[in-house]
Amino acid sequence: MAQRGKSKIKYVLFLILKQPDKKTTSNDGEVRKKKLSRWARCCFILLAVLIIVSLVCTHDLIFNISHYVARSWNISQPEVRHIGFLKVHKAGGSTIQNILFRYGLHRNVTFVIPKTGYKFSTPFSKTTSILNNKRGEYYDILAIHSVYNETSYSRLLPADAANIAIIRNPLELFVSAAYYHRDVWHVPYLKRVPTDNYVQNLIRYPELYDNQVLSLTRNSMAMDFGFPSDLHPTEESVILNFLNYLDKRFDLVLVVEFFTESLVLLKRLLHWKLQDIVYIPQNTNTHPALPELNLTSSDVDKFELRNFLDKKLYDYFLKIFKQKTHAAGHDFFEEVGHFENVIANVTAFCVFKERDGSEMVVPDSYWSEKFAVKPSDCREMLITELEYIDKIRSKIMPTLRGLTTKYWTP
Numbered sequence: 425m426a427q428r429g430k431s432k433i434k435y436v437l438f439l440i441l442k443q444p445d446k447k448t449t450s451n452d453g454e455v456r457k458k459k460l461s462r463w464a465r466c467c468f469i470l471l472a473v474l475i476i477v478s479l480v481c482t483h484d485l486i487f488n489i490s491h492y493v494a495r496s497w498n499i500s501q502p503e504v505r506h507i508g509f510l511k512v513h514k515a516g517g518s519t520i521q522n523i524l525f526r527y528g529l530h531r532n533v534t535f536v537i538p539k540t541g542y543k544f545s546t547p548f549s550k551t552t553s554i555l556n557n558k559r560g561e562y563y564d565i566l567a568i569h570s571v572y573n574e575t576s577y578s579r580l581l582p583a584d585a586a587n588i589a590i591i592r593n594p595l596e597l598f599v600s601a602a603y604y605h606r607d608v609w610h611v612p613y614l615k616r617v618p619t620d621n622y623v624q625n626l627i628r629y630p631e632l633y634d635n636q637v638l639s640l641t642r643n644s645m646a647m648d649f650g651f652p653s654d655l656h657p658t659e660e661s662v663i664l665n666f667l668n669y670l671d672k673r674f675d676l677v678l679v680v681e682f683f684t685e686s687l688v689l690l691k692r693l694l695h696w697k698l699q700d701i702v703y704i705p706q707n708t709n710t711h712p713a714l715p716e717l718n719l720t721s722s723d724v725d726k727f728e729l730r731n732f733l734d735k736k737l738y739d740y741f742l743k744i745f746k747q748k749t750h751a752a753g754h755d756f757f758e759e760v761g762h763f764e765n766v767i768a769n770v771t772a773f774c775v776f777k778e779r780d781g782s783e784m785v786v787p788d789s790y791w792s793e794k795f796a797v798k799p800s801d802c803r804e805m806l807i808t809e810l811e812y813i814d815k816i817r818s819k820i821m822p823t824l825r826g827l828t829t830k831y832w833t834p
């Protein structure tokens with residue numbers, strides 16, 4: 425998907441030549457198509473060529489947006505099953521990962537899974553063995569924590585894979601990461617920070633506690649996106665070039681603050697069904713909320729200066745995300761509203777009623793056929809990240825020939 429040229433042109437042609445109004449039945453569509461005379465087709469093709477030429481001559485962004493112009497992705501087009509998901513730390517990635525794991529397991533796809541552990545290539549572990557894939561050279565889905573590296577991604581995933589990432593408000597992400605890495609993984613440098621006004625200390629005295637440009641608590645999103653570690657805030661054009669480079673590599677960057685919108689865009693991009701993106705929201709926050717952290721406005725300024733890469737990254741992709749939602753057609757927000765209702769109902773069922781052993785039914789609508797949510801679905805939605813990776817590992821272990829053939833080595 426990253427090399428979009430041809431598929432985009434095909435898509436534009438498809439929209440112009442084949443797309444009947446969604447609300448007409450497919451029979452009407454057939455009749456209409458037959459009525460088109462050759463001349464009309466020629467005119468359409470000419471028009472299409474003109475539009476394509478004018479699009480090619482303008483900015484690439486227009487093409488990105490044209491992916492989302494209508495919900496009219498033909499749902500009978502094949503689902504996209506080749507996916508590289510950059511699971512950015514502390515950015516709601518576990519929910520997306522759970523969605524990808526469930527989707528893939530039900531369709532028997534191959535996953536990139538490390539031989540041991542739960543992530544690839546953090547700055548602390550350079551080489552990781554990957555479990556063999558006996559079906560071929562490439563894997564279908566990568567959804568494990570990794571640092572983005574184009575070479576590694578293209579060695580593991582087929583060229584038509586959709587690359588997805590996720591971002592979150594940098595300050596929220598920082599606070600969440602600061603507590604998580606200290607309390608769950610006992611990261612030594614965070615253990616040294618005084619606990620009274622912990623976050624404030626971390627922001628005010630980075631030279632004492634957190635002295636790198638890239639760390640788990642400094643520009644950590646930028647670190648996951650594979651930014652170079654030697655950048656300075658004044659190097660604006662270098663930073664912008666890297667952002668433009670990333671924009672070309674990623675088909676969609678989701679935003680935690682617009683989670684439902686993100687999932688609906690994801691569904692449209694991948695030609696998935698509504699039931700494929702159903703999830704149970706899990707509030708895993710175990711730290712004080714922002715207003716309780718005693719941060720002054722100068723603390724926030726200092727935070728933004730120190731985390732200049734994350735701030736630029738967030739602002740850049742948030743803007744693109746908003747352009748995509750606004751270009752997604754008038755019914756996009758209707759679908760988002762509907763999906764919110766579905767999630768509320770599914771959550772209520774899974775949390776309060778699932779023990780009856782019954783199943784719930786989401787009635788059919790403009791947005792999906794009716795589908796059932798079973799107690800076993802609820803349990804799958806609640807499997808935690810590490811549990812799920814272990815489960816997939818033990819499922820594929822017995823099917824392996826050699827144990828490992830590939831290494832993650834950026």
Ligand SMILES: *[C@@H]1O[C@H](CO)[C@@H](O)[C@H](O)[C@H]1NC(C)=O
Nearest residue numbers: 442443444450453498500501
């Ligand atoms: C959708 O795509 C399928 C397969 O490509 C095709 O048979 C069908 O006619 C298309 N439907 C519409 C509404 O375009």
Ligand SMILES: *[C@@H]1O[C@H](CO)[C@@H](O)[C@H](O)[C@H]1NC(C)=O
Nearest residue numbers: 529530531532533558559823
């Ligand atoms: C999953 O894939 C394996 C390996 O190709 C195959 O043996 C098995 O039958 C498949 N199972 C399903 C449910 O498709």
Ligand SMILES: *[C@@H]1O[C@H](CO)[C@@H](O)[C@H](O)[C@H]1NC(C)=O
Nearest residue numbers: 619620621622712716717718
């Ligand atoms: C905020 O300041 C108050 C008063 O000094 C202190 O009791 C509290 O622990 C501080 N909050 C945090 C999260 O450190």
Ligand SMILES: *[C@@H]1O[C@H](CO)[C@@H](O)[C@H](O)[C@H]1NC(C)=O
Nearest residue numbers: 762763765766769785786787
């Ligand atoms: C959610 O549940 C309510 C109450 O059962 C029902 O009226 C509504 O239609 C459901 N909405 C969706 C989108 O399933």
Ligand SMILES: *[C@@H]1O[C@H](CO)[C@@H](O)[C@H](O)[C@H]1NC(C)=O
Nearest residue numbers: 572573574575576650833834
């Ligand atoms: C990606 O990894 C390759 C080696 O696999 C390395 O040569 C290259 O420099 C890395 N790219 C970036 C941007 O770090």
